[in-house]
Amino acid sequence: MRKPETIERMYLDFDGFFASVEQQADRRLRGRPVGVVPFDGTDRTCVIACSREAKAFGVKNVMPVAEARQLCPDIVLVPQKPDLYRRAHNALLSEIQSVIPIDAVKSIDELTCRLDGEGRRDPQHLAARLKTTLANNVGTVITSSVGFAANRQLAKMACKEGKRSGATYGNGVMIWRPEDLPAPLLGLKLSDIPGVGENMERRLIRSGIYTTADLYRLEPKHMRKLWNNVTGERLWYALHGYDVQAPLSSRGMFGHGRVLPPESRSLAGAFEICRLLLTKAARRLRREDYYCSGLWLWLAVRDRNWSAKMKLPIVHDDQAVLAALDELWKRVRATYPRGVTVFRVGVTLYDLSRAGERQLDFLLNDDRVRQKWERVSNAVDGLNARYGKTVTSLGMWKPPAGGHVGGKISYTRIPTAEDFW
Incomplete structure (x- = not known):
């Protein structure tokens, strides 16, 4: 299995996607705390997505509306518009493709790209070009966080850290070069690692693995045993900087x-x-x-x-x-x-x-x-x-x-x- 000597992947995640699309489409919502809800005119539901302004008050995705109103009395609730989000997604991807080919669309608000020589040499410049292109051709309200690393898994984790960095939520850039690792990893919580959900975290703790540093020190076969399948071993290689290719999935x-x-x-x-x-x-x-x-x-x-x-x-x-x-x-x-x-x-x-x-x-x-x-x-x-x-x-x-x-x-x-x- 190949271990890249430099960054080869970029991961991009749009910040508060559904709420920011609403704000981009309706300038009256800009700068205000926004919560996207399934239905109009009822509090018997939950906030399924919220803007950065709402998050500043402690509002979170999948939070009951009554609780969101307690935290943020001025929150503006807007009913979901899935077709608007679909069209925004397609417009954003079209602009990104004009700067760099997209390798894989991971979800409606996340994607990954392979870097060419220029992108590997100057990722900051690439990130700036992307953000400028999106701001000029789609709008300034929909922002994104970008992570760079040797493989997709590490780039996604770097992206998540970039989203947290700085004085404001999102719109960050984080670069994890192979020579910088594993130091950036060791400060993360286990739950920050994609593939470690609540159940898996409990299993790791029962096995005496309490930190990312503990996990990083394990052997590949031990990781495989903990996950009860090859996924754990693949995760070990990904965390250690190898170019791990996910198997092709089939429609089920x-x-x-x-x-x-x-x-x-x-x-x-x-x-x-x-x-x-x-x-x-x-x-x-x-x-x-x-x-x-x-x-x-x-x-x-x-x-x-x-x-x-x-x-x-x-x-x-x-x-x-x-x-x-x-x-x-x-x-x-x-x-x-x-x-x-x-x-x-x-x-x-x-x-x-x-x-x-x-x-x-x-x-x-x-x-x-x-x-x-x-x-x-x-x-x-x-x-x-x-x-x-x-x-x-x-x-x-x-x-x-x-x-x-x-x-x-x-x-x-x-x-x-x-x-x-």
Whole structure:
């Protein structure tokens, strides 16, 4: 495995992305504490993203609105606009590409680039060019923090430290050259290391590893044992400056989840939103040329979660998945015959296979029916694509207040324009 002798990677993270996009789009919000919320006109929810001005008062992401108001009485709450964030993401990436090729988009507000010779020699100049280009062509309100290091993992950690550096939140630059390490690492908390979540940190502490310095001194095989897989060993090599390439991931499922608005928290309201979410998931399944053979439904109700799975023939049409949802919903009603308050729902299509690899079930003679419903679904998709919105669907199409069914705010998946139809 190769160990670079100089910095080779840049990691860029936009600061308070959703809130700063709101401020860039609406100058009345600039300089004010802003909290992005799922729905308009209700305090029965949480702040899902906040601006640097709000963070200065102690407001954090995923904080109940009532608590945020206590910390910051002047906070301005704005309902989420996922399509605005998608368009801002695309505009920002376009400007970055004009300065340096993007190696990988890690999330809607994070990306990584490989450095050329000039970028390795003068990373400060590269960071300044990027920030100037974004400020001139997109706006000055959306700022970013940038980290440079020998590999992607270290660059991400440097970026996070750059975000904390200076007198103001974000918009920093941090360079970790190989000759500077491991000193910058040793002052970090275990939780500052990507891949060390709460559960992993507890496991490390139980094993007598309390600091990043303790972790750094371990051997690769010991790290592998602690993680119970090769991930731990890869992390050891990444922390020690090796060029570790993450294995290619494959698509495992298509799904959508949603916090329900107050008026949709009955079983009837939750079912209607589940139908819309599942239809959106099936559309994505078809657009990416997959079939599925399983449906998973889950609900967050008071004091607990409910979930169930159902096997399917290898399908991707709306009729098949919606019929399966009907069957699963009978189980929901049997579990809660008197009804229940549902706060969040999710649907997932899993056990995927590529269209060219589909194998029919010899014991289930339904190919003629499946082909008919696939033609119906393809015709529906064609009409919706022609008009750029949902003009026809299998069953009623009545999005809830606030919309954003299947196109919700997301850090890990970047919605496409079709997600908002």
